[in-house]
Amino acid sequence: MLHSKAKWEFAEKQDSTIDLQDDTFKLSPIIKELLLQRGITTSEAASLFLSPDITTLHSPGGLAAVNKATERIQMAITKQEKILIYGDYDADGVSSTTVLLKALQELGADCDYYIPNRFSEGYGPNETAFREAFDHGFRLIITVDTGIASVHEASVAKELGIDLIITDHHEVQEQLPDAFAVIHPKCSPDYPFKELAGVGVAFKLAEHLLGYFPKHLLEFVAIGTIADLVPLVKENRILAYHGLRALTASDNPGIKALKKICKIEGRVTEEDVGFLIGPRINAVGRLQDADLAVQLLMTEDQVEANQLAEEIQLLNQERQQIVNDIVKEAEKLVHSDRVKSVIIVAKEGWNEGVLGIVASKLVRKYDRPAIVLTIKPDTSEVKGSARSIPAFDLFSNGMKVRELFTHFGGHSQAAGMTLPRENLESLEESLNKIIQEELTEDDFKQVIKISNTISVADINEELLKEIDKLAPFGMKNPKPVFEVNDIPFESRQIGSNQSHLKLLFKKDNVMLEGIGFGMGELRPYITPHTAISLVGELGINEWNGNKKIQLVLQDMRIESWxxxxxxxxxxxxxxxxxxxxxxxxxxxxxxxxxxxxxxxxxxxxxxxxxxxxxxxxxxxxxxxxxxxxxxxxxxxxxxxxxxxxxEDSTYLKSFPSREEFKWYYALLLKRKVVDMKQEMTAIMNTRGWSKERIIFMSKVFFELGFVTIENGVIHLNPQPLKKDLQDSPLYQDRIKRAEIEKTLxxxxxxxxxxxxxxxxxxxxxxxxxxxxxx
The missing domain is CATH 3.40.50 (Rossmann fold)
Known part of the structure; x- marks a missing residue:
């Protein structure tokens, strides 16, 4: 048996009485089941899901305060007041800034943008930045993807005479800022969808300002929505779906340069955004000012865009190295033999821009919520990021100990924080206590949610095309994970370090390749003719024009002995x-x-x-x-x-037959006395027997009392008792030994x-x- 690393949760079988019937979509039973798992029970709902329709998006007018904000912005444009867009340094913040900046420029506004430096200013609006904006003549500030927790900064803006419009999507805290207007889905009772990304909120404001649906901004909306890991359902699905198509056909110089540097050709997918485009945009704000990323998306010059993209590529490579170095240092601080319910590590000199990534890696390794902090000796504070396991809500539980933090905010699975260094021990004690009270041992195990169990024979390119209709995948619309149970006809380790596992299956002329990245160490645990249960995502591996259906493994187990x-x-x-x-x-x-x-x-x-x-x-x-x-x-x-x-096989030595025993006994009967020292060779030559064979038969006769042996001389017993060969323990032992060797x-x-x-x-x-x- 090989036990799985994670806990496998199979989706409940859906009510088979619900039948999706639609002439437009000829759906396989597997895809129908996947739609039902997503709560899609009618042909109309299936049609809307499989072909997301822009016209079904909600009107931005449903957002609370959007009319008030729009009137104030239009007045500023008319009077040529200076407008400042205040953004955030991640991919959502950068794309939000780009969307609103392009909309305001289109309307002829006198506008600029500002993104705080992560290292010198930290997250969100700050008083110094607001006072400098005031000194530079700004009387209207619009935040994007930030500001919902900026109670103090809102009061500063009011004191200065700045009208502050907050657009955000982060969790609402106990007190709302006293701003001119707050545009936030969760503060809007009449707005049906609460899960927009920061760029989604900025896009809604841009649409309301422009008075038409700005399709040309959708490519930026897709970047922020996918990179920020908001649920890809309903409005977010529609925006991401059409935004990816806009990215595919984009003429924006910055997007084209990014796609080139990422080696993205043809259709842009959510994986391209999540693993290639998003991380590169994020890398800028993790290491320096995020202005470079905004400049890339705003430039109209392709040469400049290519140069900016190259700079961003170098920053991303530097970011990767910094992450690797910090992960190694952080793991040394974690005592794996006594890992507590929550991991908290802190060290002076760690780059705070990458600590969220480090925390994610620690969560994956130790299956615990992880908080990674950099120590700031000049202020006696620690600052950093946290990531969590699915069973533990970081935000709500962090709010239970809000008094320990100087700054705190985020989501259920991710948070940012600053706190006095002396509060670290109290934070660890408090979170450990909460976790131990709320979670069971099973809650710490990784969970793989499996959509369905399918056979190798079910898998073909047509099925993969159908699955692709469910894209874009993300939170609340995960890429289907399937279980396959079969016997591989080949298994081997691959890769330069033999670190990957490759399995090949064949059923009814269908060939399936299973690839387990980083799972090469499991190869010795696979035994011949043994069925393996695999879970993973289906895809196409294309190399040199050849296409192979592939199951990218997430886990495996063998349920038989x-x-x-x-x-x-x-x-x-x-x-x-x-x-x-x-x-x-x-x-x-x-x-x-x-x-x-x-x-x-x-x-x-x-x-x-x-x-x-x-x-x-x-x-x-x-x-x-x-x-x-x-x-x-x-x-x-x-x-x-x-x-x-x-080493000395009994089974491979031929066993003397009864006829051979008879011949040898007849010889002894005739000779009465045989000196084996002198006659062994002659007997061997006469019969073609080995020395060992003759000695064995002699010992059997001795055990049966047929002969006596003294100094290599055999004397026949003239009156032996009648016995069978089977009565000899040596004879029996040899039969038994040969049988054991033959069997085992x-x-x-x-x-x-x-x-x-x-x-x-x-x-x-x-x-x-x-x-x-x-």
Missing amino acids: QLFDHRGKKNADISPFLDNSKRNLLLSNRSTKLYSDVDQVAFSAELSSLTEIDVLYVYDLPPDLSQFKEIIRKTNPANIHVCYYV YYSNYNELKEWFSNCMDYLESAKEEVAHGL
Whole structure:
């Protein structure tokens, strides 16, 4: 058995009485099931989901205060007042700034933008920036993707005589800022959709200002919406769907330069935005001012755009190296043998711009919420980011200890914070207490939500095309994860470091390739003719014009018992398989202990002293098959490793026949006395027997009392008792030994596995744990 790393949750089978019927969409049963899982139960709803319609978007007029804000902005444009767009330094903030800046420029506004420096100013509006804006003649400030927690800054703006319009989508805190207008879906009772990204809110304001639907801004909306990981359902799905098409056909010099640097050709997907475009835009604000990213999206000059994209590419490479270095340092601060319910690590000098990424990597490694902070010795504060596991809401639980923070904000799965250094211990104690009260041990395990179980024969390019109609995928519309259970006809490790696993399956002329990135270490745990349960996402691997259907693995498990065959290897090394979390037992007739940390017993051990185990390692052939069967039944192993080596084989030596015994006895009867020192060679030559064969037959006769042997001279017993060859213990032992070798050593893999299976009547009641290993 190979246990899965994560907890597998299968989607509930949907009500089969609901039937999606639509002549426009000929849907397979698998896709119908996926639609039903998404709450789509009618043909009309399926049509809207599979072909998102821009005309079904809600009117921006439903957002509270949008009319008031629009009137104030239009007045500023008319009077040529200076307008400042105050943005954020991530991809959502940069795209929000770009959307509103382009809209205001189109309307002829006297406008500029400002994005705070992450390192010197931190997140969100700040008093110094507002006072400088006032000194530069700005009397209207519009925030995008930020501001909902800026209570103090709003009061500063009011004191200065600046009208502050806040557009944001982050979680609303206890007190709303006293701004001129707050445009926020969650502060808008009449607006049906509450999950817009910051760029989605900015786009709605831009649409209201322009008086028409600005399709030319959709490409920027797609970047912010996808990169900010908001739910890709309803309005966000429509905006992302059409925004990706706009990105594909974009004439924007900055977008074209980004696509070139990312090597994106043809259709732009949500994965291109999430893994290539978004991280590069984010990299700018993580290492320096985010202005460079806004300049890239705003420039009309392709040469300038190419140069800016190259700069951004270099920043992204630098960001990747910084992340790798901090992750290594952070892991050294985490004591893996006693990881608490929450991981909090802090160190002076860490770049605060990448700490969210570091926290994400720690969450994936340790399955715990993680807070990663940089220590600021000049202020005696710590500042950084947190990421969480699905079962723990960071924002709501962080708000329970809000008094510990100087600044705090974010979402259920991600947060940013600043706090006095002396509060770190209290924060750790408080969060540990909350987590221990709220979560169970199962809550810490990664969860893989599986859409359906399908067979290899179900998988074809037509199915992949249908799945693609469900895109773009993201939060609340995840890419389907399928379980496939089958026996691979090939498994191997690939990659320069052999770190990846490749499996090949074939069913009814359908070929499926399974690829597990970073799962190469599991190859030794795959045994012949054994079905494997795999979970992963389906896709197409295209190389040199050849297309292969591929299952990109997320996890795997083997639910049947396994036999690991190391026979014929002298001193086989089982150390790579040893797992101290498992109950291991080694069977051997040797007096020396083979592995210091593994219990070792002889075949002669009292059965009453044995207990149930997980893995049995058999290092020598047993002296008795029946005794060996009893040991297996008593210990109930889930997996068995056979590691024995036969140097002097009994089975390979042909067994003397009764006719041979008769001939040899007749010789002794005739001669009465035979001196083997003198006559051994003659007998060997006459019969073509080996020396060992003659000695064996002589010893059998001796045991039966037919002869006596003294100093190599055989004397016939003139009056022996009548006995059968079977009465000789040596004769019996040789038959038994040969049978043991034949059964356990010279059998093929399938024969040996069948023999063990017949000993394992306990397997039906075996229970599986959810953990990697054996």
